[in-house]
Amino acid sequence: MKPINKTVESFKESIFATISRLAHSKNAVNLGQGFPDFDGPEWIRTIARESFEGKNQYAPSMGVKELRESISNYYRDFYELEYDLNEQITVTNGATEAIFCSALALINPGDEVIVLEPFYDSYIAAIELAGGIPVPVTLYAPEFKFKMDELQNAFSSKTKLVFLNSPHNPTGKVFSQEELSSLCDLVIKHDAYILSDEVYEFLTFKNSKHLPVASLSNMKERTITISSAGKTYGLTGWKIGWICSSSEISHAIRMVHQFNTFSVCTPLQYTVAKALKEIKEYVPSFKEQYSNLRSQLVDGLENLGYNPIPPSGTYFTLIPTPEGKTDIEYCKSLIEQKSVATIPLSPFYLNSKEGEGYVRFCFAKKKETLEKALKNLS
Ligand SMILES: Cc1ncc(COP(=O)(O)O)c(C=O)c1O
Structure with missing residues (x-):
């Protein structure tokens, strides 16, 4: 065989x-x-039960309008980030599918992709299946900081993308503005992109604050922001995720998504649309x-x-x-x-x-x- x-x-x-x-x-x-x-919370599960009435056929591939609208509203309300719901937001089967679609949409065989290790385990698989070459940069305990010289040396003319996750699984680290800015400077210098996995965006403690990479100066066009309802609502089995990016990248991602899952569970999209209205x-x-x-x-x-x-x-x-x-x-x-x-x-x-x-x-x-x-x- x-x-x-x-x-x-x-x-x-x-x-x-x-x-x-x-x-x-x-x-x-x-x-x-x-x-x-x-x-997850009873009030959301109640909305879900109601959403199963009459909303059981394929959703539009990019996601139902109500959910894209709620996503667009919360990025504006929490982070002052504007995403056009028709062109720049795509609903996926959890953050995992978002990561895969983004990798396949951006990486050409031979492209190098910087990953900060330790990393979420699907990153390497997504990069390699897209033909990319993962280039690890270590985060050193106990603060899990990268060494600036190691980060600089990891970049090359072949660097296409950096995978970042903050707040960070498995270390619990929340990257500071200084760390993110020095990383972003290198991304801009090398004309690369950042895939920013922000699934734990609302899980910060004490004085820590989540800073979306897209909100840093000159980064919005270069950042593919990924999040999901799974962690925020304690409903990981629902697998409702999303990607916010520039219209151009978003189009490429949608081309992959349409031939991958095509669309995502319709009634749960309507449910998360309503849940996000209550997020504040x-x-x-x-x-x-x-x-x-x-x-x-x-x-x-x-x-x-x-x-x-x-x-x-x-x-x-x-x-x-x-x-x-x-x-x-x-x-x-x-x-x-x-x-x-x-x-x-x-x-x-x-x-x-x-x-x-x-x-x-x-x-x-x-x-x-x-x-x-x-x-x-x-
Ligand atoms: C850093 C990180 N990214 C992505 C995911 C996957 O999220 P989802 O369940 O929405 O696919 C997880 C789940 O544990 C995670 O920890």
Whole structure:
């Protein structure tokens, strides 16, 4: 038989599947999986039930007008960013499809794409399937900053795109204005684009503030902003995501999207359109809920001597691995000896060994789940 696609052949099972299987077999509390173990708000699920009446056929490929309108309004209200709903906003099957469509729309075979490692695991697959070459730049613990000389050296005449994620999974970092500006200066200098994955945009804590890359000077035309309702409403299974970009890039992305999924679940698009109308009122309670869960886990781990790195954003926190153990060994021992599942960091790096020094906990879990995990860890 002839072989399958060479790029696909190199892909391995995701670490999440491996850990979840192990966690399940040992009946461990799963703080590895990066999604809530509770439902999103009842008021949104009520809207969803109503939306299933009469709205069950294909939506327009770019997304229903009501949702594009709500997206356009919230970018204006929160960030003073103007996106034309007819030309510059596309609804996708979660941020994951948005990432794939953007990569396929922009990358030509041989183009180089800078990725800050650790990275969200779909980035490399999307880049490679589009024929691009990932060029990793390491973020160094404990603040997960890039080194300016390493970033500068990563750029070349072949650099097409930079993948950025802030607030950042898995580290919980929120990039500062200075960091973003120095990155953007290089992007402009090399006439490249930024894919800015902002799915955790509303999950920032204490004084941290999310800054959309598109709002930085001269960056709007070069930025493909991606977000999704999954994290913001705690409804990750709905997979309603979106892309905001210039009309030209947006057109290219829509050409990929039409032959990929074509369109996205119609009733849930109408639901998210309504939910986004309430976003200003909703965000404070959402932040408070996750801020409490963050304190519960971070303080609990601190009290037990695990030395967590308190995150500025997202719903993740890292702890260092003990001397002499890799992240994967530590992760396995936490499952086997403490009945708690975490995610090792090394699978989210291409080059650096930094990841061997940390494992990731997710605190998007019920209070009782976190209590049980902390009890097991004591
Ligand atoms: C950084 C990041 N980007 C994208 C996604 C995927 O989002 P979605 O579920 O909307 O496809 C995730 C999900 O965990 C994520 O952490």
